[in-house]
Amino acid sequence: MTPTVSVLMVSYRTRELTVRALSALRDSCPGTTFETIVVDNASGDGSAAAIRGAFPAATVEELPENVGFGRAMNRAARHARGDWLLLVNPDTEPEGDVVSALVAYATAHPEHGIYTGRTLHADGTDDMRSCFALPTLRQYLAFALGLSTLGRRFRRLGPVFNPEELPGYDRTTAREVPAVSGCLMLVRRDLFTALDGFTPDYFMYSEDIDLCVRAREHGARPVLVPEARLRHLGGASAGTSSRKIVMLLRGKCTFVRLRWTPARAATARTLIAAGVGLRGGLAALLRRKSPWREVWRARRVWLAGWPAPAPAPAPVIKAPSTSF
Template sequence: MTPAEPMTPAVSVVMVTYQTRELTRRALTGLLGTPSAVPYEVIVVDNASTDGSAEAIRAEFPAVRVVRLARNVGFGRAVNVGAERAHGRWVLLVNPDTEPVGDVIAELVRFASANPEHGIYTGRTLRPDGTDDGHSVFGLPGLWSYACFAVGLSTLFRRSRLVNPEELPGLSRSTAATVPAVSGCLLLVERALFAELGGFAPEYFMYSEDIDLCVRAARRGARPALVPTARLLHVGGGASTSGGKRVMVLRGKVTYLRSHWSVPRAAAGRALLATGVAARAAGARLTGRAGYWREVWHRRAEWLAGWPPPEHLPAVRLVTPHPTDAPTT
């Protein structure tokens, strides 16, 4: 089944793109070319790309609704724009650097319909060789996990449940399970729940917004779930350099600490993160390897501040709406 006629979709697929024209075209070709047992619509939110992404998508995929933003407002706020225009019972987030393996939409919806108490769902994200990349589910950060990062244990012993709890190395990805948090790369959520939560928290430009959403949903009784039969091939890293990506990841982590931890605990968490980055930067200087850590350390004032709070953010503005963005009635 191809994207549904207006007003009939069960699922609204929301894809955010920024300077990823070819990746997005490939992702949409794979998604729309894979028959689904569930009616769905596709909404692409373009974060002010300058590579012609919006124009190319509109020309090549007329069934896709394209929303073009006047400036890059980050992943979470762009998703919120797409979700506001969704008609499905479910909102499904899919990254533009992915390709479906089978009917990923139907697999998620079948599980969610049979297990509605979870509220939020993900599948498995795979490397090109078909193995699980381990990045679709997460444990929640804590002082212990940050202490292990600070002294390097989580890097040296990545397969250890004890010292690398955030990556959930002991969790079987082949069995359905309740998990602490899921990745926004592949995330199915009831639209009503997403709206009740206010969508993604606007202060997260990128990274940790998905963990924040899961924590807030859990307070309302949700139990995020892994659905092993729903699979995506994940190319990864389509829009970030190594050093720049790590800076953004750390800004997301610090924003999460600011949002969810007490002031003393958050200060301890930042100190442990800084210690871990400093140690890696020193190691990079000595060995000449992984030089991006030196860049991350040099930019520590930037990421230790986290992302700006909501009151400092500019308003979200759309480029003059295109007919395909007009809400259906």
């Protein structure tokens, strides 16, 4: 039987988390028929074997090298048979039938094309990371002046100084949003195909915003579905905080390089560098340990963004004839 949904997941050194996430989806989401497709980014920890052992009906593609999030998701999508693609991070756990909640809304409102839900902290509060504003120079100016940090700490200042996380949005009702996170994203397969998936220039971070920008040009209107809830541990495969910040900044610099005019992109990079320098400089002045000091030292790396993608490696695939 052809599944309604193809659940896509990328694994990188998250063997236990991936198995647990897939188990939770299977047990918590019985209302919709779905297949599972996992691409393992050369974890080297037995992830692929563990996933095959626990879920013999799953399609598992094992890569000989880590190609990043978006490129791995593109590979997963090639195996998909469902009308809908549901992208889910391995460091998540559903609250209720998240698959059915998203598919029910998408079936009733197919014009949106892209859907997300609420991603939550362990205590059940919103982590404010399932949807984002589109990047603007005002946003980067606030970062350069250190105001985005104040906006994150003081809720009333958030909409003005930290607009990226959409702090003023009511996440308890369905509403259109500028862009959604790849942590939890339902997208029509034909739309994903028309967009050629994620732009391969990205290794990690900002590829989801890029996808939403391009989807909007095809008439999509991303939307948040509050009934779809997912607990998100966050950053399980991203390593140390300084490493994660560097990757985040590389993603941001890649986005402005690809989507903005050269002059506007150069201004954005200057503002980002000013913000990192401010934080790193204050930490050095106060003799405090801070990841921003390491991030500043790595500025040549992240200011350049991600390099052009290498040729795709040959896959090792085990594809079953049945689904969950």
